Amino acid sequence: MSDPPRLPRDPTDLARVAVAAHQADDFATAERGYRALLADSPASFFALHQLGVLCAQTGRAAEAVALLRRAATLRPSEPATLIQLGKAYMLAGDTAAALAQFGRALARDPDLTTARFDRAVCLQARGDSAEAAAEYRRIIAADPDHAQAHNNLGNLLLTAGDDVAAAPLFQAAIALDPDYAEAYNNFAGFHLRRGDVAAAEAMFAHAIALQPDYADAMANLGTLLAMTGRADAALRQFRAAVAAAPAAVMPRWMLADALAQGGDLAAAAEVLREAWRLDPDNAETGARLASIRAALGHTAEAAVGPA
Secondary structure (H helix, E strand, C coil), X not given: CCCCCCCCCCHHXXXXXXXXXXXXXXXHXXXXXXXXXXXXXXXXXXXXXXXXXXXXXXXXXXXXXHHHHHHHHHCCCCHHXXXXXXXXXXXXXXXXXXXXXXXXXXXXXXXXXXXXXXXXXXXXXXXXXXXXXXXXXXXXXXXXXXXHHHHHHHHHHHHCCCHHXXXXXXXXXXXXCCCCHHHHHHHHHHHHHCCXXXXXXXXXXXXXXXXXXXXXXXHHHHHHHHHCCCHHHHHXXXXXXXXXXXXXXXXXXXXXXXXXXXXXXXXXXXXXXXXXXXXXXXXXXXXXXXHHHHHHCCHHHCCCCCC
């Protein structure tokens, strides 16, 4: 393995190199640069903010929160830092703290669409669908070209059973952004609910073509294929979803269900063991594994985790 590239000593050059690496998704080099800046200047707002964002991007929620809180202390009126801190709190699962930060950003600039959109996403994650929908409508009124707001509002309405109102929102999202894979995936769900299997299948497939690692669309297409009797094709999609999202539990549940329905209980049990190892505290995985073990005749082990 080659040695990492040498970083410049001059702080201006170091910041430039770190940002360029960050923008190129070279997170290792960017992190070295930001940490070097902090070593020289522990109160550097720039380095704290940038490193906090990077930590959030790489899944280190607690570290991201700590860094961005320090940055926000240095510049308490900086909306961009408040928004990033809110996102870090969301990553950490603290939606109440996230909403507080988005609210602080909006208090400083009520027209800040980014903060309002992130607030809507957070409300949606908390299950506050009515307020989330209201926020998405405010965004669309202020910015009719906001494809994500159209898509997310459509998804909320579809989940609530208002198919008629959801459809034009998905159509608008796709018209605004023809490469928006998530909008195709959600519009496919609309078609599937309406019984138009061919249209749903085409849209799930198009979403995957646009985003080849889109695990949710793969899993949804697998479900459609299973529903229409194409078990082998469904298994391929579920396996692809697991490969695309190896840390996710739900695609493994779906793969295990398909294997069990095909009679391969041993393979289903192994897939659920993998899901258990990913999240040992997940009660649903435990219940599914217990059911498969019972079907296999492992009644003494049915209620415990994998060996």
